[in-house]
Amino acid sequence: MKIAVAGKGGTGKTLITGTLAHIFARNGYKVLAIDNDASMNLAFSIGIPEGTRKTMVPISKMSELIKERTGIDGADSGIYNVNPQVSDIPDQFVVVGPNGIKLLALGTIETPSSGCLCPGNALIRTLLYNLFIKRNEVVLVDFEAGLEHLGRGTAKGVDLMAIVTEPSQKSLELSLKIGHLARELGIKNIGLIFNKMRDEHPIDSLTAQIPSGDHFVILGNIPFDEEVVQADLRGESIFLRNPRAPVVQAIEGVYGKISALFNLS
Numbered sequence: 001m002k003i004a005v006a007g008k009g010g011t012g013k014t015l016i017t018g019t020l021a022h023i024f025a026r027n028g029y030k031v032l033a034i035d036n037d038a039s040m041n042l043a044f045s046i047g048i049p050e051g052t053r054k055t056m057v058p059i060s061k062m063s064e065l066i067k068e069r070t071g072i073d074g075a076d077s078g079i080y081n082v083n084p085q086v087s088d089i090p091d092q093f094v095v096v097g098p099n100g101i102k103l104l105a106l107g108t109i110e111t112p113s114s115g116c117l118c119p120g121n122a123l124i125r126t127l128l129y130n131l132f133i134k135r136n137e138v139v140l141v142d143f144e145a146g147l148e149h150l151g152r153g154t155a156k157g158v159d160l161m162a163i164v165t166e167p168s169q170k171s172l173e174l175s176l177k178i179g180h181l182a183r184e185l186g187i188k189n190i191g192l193i194f195n196k197m198r199d200e201h202p203i204d205s206l207t208a209q210i211p212s213g214d215h216f217v218i219l220g221n222i223p224f225d226e227e228v229v230q231a232d233l234r235g236e237s238i239f240l241r242n243p244r245a246p247v248v249q250a251i252e253g254v255y256g257k258i259s260a261l262f263n264l265s
């Protein structure tokens with residue numbers, strides 16, 4: 001299964017992707033997490049130790065490697081057009097974190113005016129679209145904030161787009177827009193996850209605004225949790241810090257909804 005996590009900036013995409021990675025791993029899945037955000041935060045929410053984090057080689061370098069070897073642009077070289085498997089991704093680009101979670105990252109901007117991360121993005125798109133996933137494997141992609149990745153079609157070929165929404169009109173409207181674009185991209189399952197919910201935010205008033213014809217699935221209602229703020233202050237993974245934290249329990253609920261949606265046992 002390939003799951004993309006998208007949404008407005010700061011809504012909790014990285015927290016949710018990293019925590020879901022752990023929950024899938026605990027349930028016996030082999031997890032490949034892909035950080036498609038140039039800020040490269042996913043390693044923190046998975047809890048990859050600093051030493052390992054520093055060894056990460058961004059996928060843009062894989063693009064360069066392919067270009068070097070084949071003389072053609074990595075993304076268009078055809079290398080990933082024939083149902084590659086997760087194990088075919090060169091080891092040097094994947095770091096292995098706690099619970100055996102593998103992480104692959106788009107890469108970051110090292111110097112100003114150094115150009116676009118387009119080749120890396122194109123490679124992720126090709127890889128995601130063609131990757132052959134076994135029944136016990138899951139790929140989770142943490143997207144950059146906003147809509148631009150939809151313009152690039154990076155998520156084409158994912159089985160589920162989970163859109164993270166804060167309790168605000170701006171966030172909900174952008175989420176609906178993301179959902180509509182995702183549908184036009186051909187993604188069949190589109191879900192909404194409400195995050196940072198407080199007691200005064202009744203979920204019904206938000207879900208009432210979702211046009212019924214959209215068939216977006218409500219995947220979760222995650223509370224604002226002070227412990228996440230504490231974990232973030234220290235650059236820790238909330239799952240590793242406290243697997244019983246309310247936020248982790250609520251994300252277990254998201255896992256349950258995804259399992260039901262895809263009839264996973």
Ligand SMILES: Nc1ncnc2c1ncn2[C@@H]1O[C@H](COP(=O)(O)OP(=O)(O)OP(=O)(O)O)[C@@H](O)[C@H]1O
Pocket residue numbers: 007008009010011012013014015016037039041144145195196197222223224225226228229232247
């Ligand atoms: N349920 C929650 N309770 C408390 N704080 C939260 C919760 N979810 C996210 N946060 C906080 O909100 C901030 C943004 O979270 P996160 O980095 O996961 O969002 P994001 O959508 O990935 O952001 P970006 O768009 O910058 O990539 C972080 O400081 C995080 O600690």
Ligand SMILES: [Mg+2]
Pocket residue numbers: 013014015037041142
């Ligand atoms: Mg993020």
